C-alpha cells in the first residue's frame with residue numbers, strides 16, 4: 001500500500017477489502033473475448049490492485065505464451081458447443097495460472113464471466129475446479145446470475161455480481177445471495193449509459209437520457225446497509241477516468257466503501273492483449289464516436305466504436321420494409337420473394353425504396369422475425385447464412401442464429417439477420433483482424449485518450465504506470 005502513503009490526492013484514496021485482502025481501490029474490468037487476460041490481470045494484481053481476466057471463450061496459450069489456434073471439428077452446433085466449452089475451461093485455467101505467476105502474491109485475481117454465455121456454469125465450475133487457489137473472485141454480469149452464489153460456495157471463492165440498478169441487486173439478494181453473505185466480495189454498479197461492452201439498460205430506462213450514477217449508487221448503498229452489507233464495497237464501473245472527478249464519493253457515508261473499475265483505460269497499456277491497430281484507433285476517437293446500439297445477438301444494449309462494422313449493421317436496419325403475405329390496407333404492391341418468388345405485399349412507397357436499394361446493389365431481401373424484409377448485397381446475405389450455419393453455440397440464447405444452449409437447443413424464434421455472430425467478430429479482432437471491419441467494444445469516455453496529456457505523443461503506459469497515474473487522481 002506504499003503507493004497510497006504518498007501525499008496529495010493519493011492520501012484520500014483508502015485501500016479496500018476485496019476478495020479477502022486489502023488492495024488499492026482500482027479494479028481492472030474483465031473484457032471478453034481476450035481483451036483482458038492472464039497477462040493484464042497479473043499486471044494489475046502485481047501493482048497491488050485487482051486484475052480480472054476474461055473467462056469468456058478465452059484463447060488458449062501454450063507454455064511460451066503463444067496462442068494455440070482453435071479449429072472446430074464438430075459437424076453440428078451442439079458438437080461445436082461442446083468443443084467451445086472444453087476449450088473455454090482449458091483456456092481459462094491457462095490464464096488463471098499466468099495471472100497467478102505474474103501477480104507474485106500481490107493484489108487479487110478475478111475471473112469475469114457472462115451469465116448469458118453458452119455453457120457459463122460449466123465453464124465457471126470447470127475453471128474453479130481446475131485452478132484451485134489461483135482465482136480469488138468471480139465477477140459476473142449480463143443477466144440475473146441467481147446461481148452464482150451457490151457456485152461460489154461450492155468452490156469457496158468470493159463473488160461480485162455486476163448490476164446496473166438497486167432493484168436488480170435487491171432481487172438477487174432476496175432470492176439467493178442473502179444465503180451466502182460471507183462470500184459476497186462486492187457489488188459492481190456498472191453505469192448502463194457509459195460502460196464499454198454490454199450494458200444493462202432496463203426497459204424503463206431511456207438510452208438517450210443518461211442518469212447520474214451518484215443517486216443510483218447511494219440508493220444501492222441504502223439497501224445494502226439495510227440488509228447488513230455496510231462493509232461490503234461497491235465497485236463503480238463505467239465512465240471512470242480521472243479519480244479527481246470522483247473525490248466527493250470518497251469517505252462519504254452515502255456511498256460507503258468504494259473502489260473504481262476501469263475497462264477502457266486498461267485497453268491502452270503495454271500489457272493489453274488487443275491488437276496495435278485497435279490501440280491506435282483508440283487514440284484518435286472523438287466524443288460521440290462510441291454509442292449505444294442494439295445489434296448484439298444477446299439482445300442487450302452495447303457500446304462500441306462507430307466503425308464500418310457498425311455502419312454496415314445500421315445500413316441493414318435502415319434498409320427494411322414491413323410486409324404482409326396477403327394484400328391489406330396500404331400494403332398493396334406484390335414483391336416477389338424466395339425461391340418460388342411468392343408475392344409479399346408492401347406499400348407503394350416501400351416498393352420505390354426497395355427498387356432503389358436493389359439498383360444500388362442491395363439486391364438480396366432477407367426475412368426478419370419482425371415480418372420485415374431487409375435488403376443486403378448478395379455477398380453479405382451469403383456471409384450471414386454461413387455465419388448462422390457455422391455457429392458454435394457461444395451464447396445461452398442467440399438472436400442471430402436462434403441457438404439455445406439447453407433443452408431443445410433452439411430459441412424457437414426465427415434467426416435475425418439484423419444481428420451478427422459476436423463470437424466470430426470478437427475472435428477475429430482479438431487475433432489482429434481489421435479493426436474497421438470488426439466489433440470494437442469501448443466505453444463512452446474513450447475520446448479522452450486523445451485529450452488526456454498522459455497519452456500525448458502516443459504514450460502507451462505499462463499497467464503499473466497506469467495504476468500509479470490513477471492514484472494521483474489523473
Ligand SMILES: Cc1cc2nc3c(=O)[nH]c(=O)nc-3n(C[C@H](O)[C@H](O)[C@H](O)COP(=O)(O)O)c2cc1C
Nearest residue numbers: 029030031032195196197237238239263264441443
Ligand atoms: C472491449 C471491452 C470488452 C468488455 N467485455 C466485458 C465482458 O466480457 N464482461 C463484462 O462483465 N464486462 C465487459 N466490459 C466492461 C468492463 O469490464 C468495465 O466494466 C467497463 O468497461 C467500465 O467502464 P469504462 O469502459 O468506462 O471504463 C467490457 C468493456 C470493454 C471496453
Ligand code: SF4
Nearest residue numbers: 391392394398421422
Ligand atoms: S451465431 Fe450466435 S451463438 Fe452462434 S457462435 Fe455466433 S454469436 Fe455465438
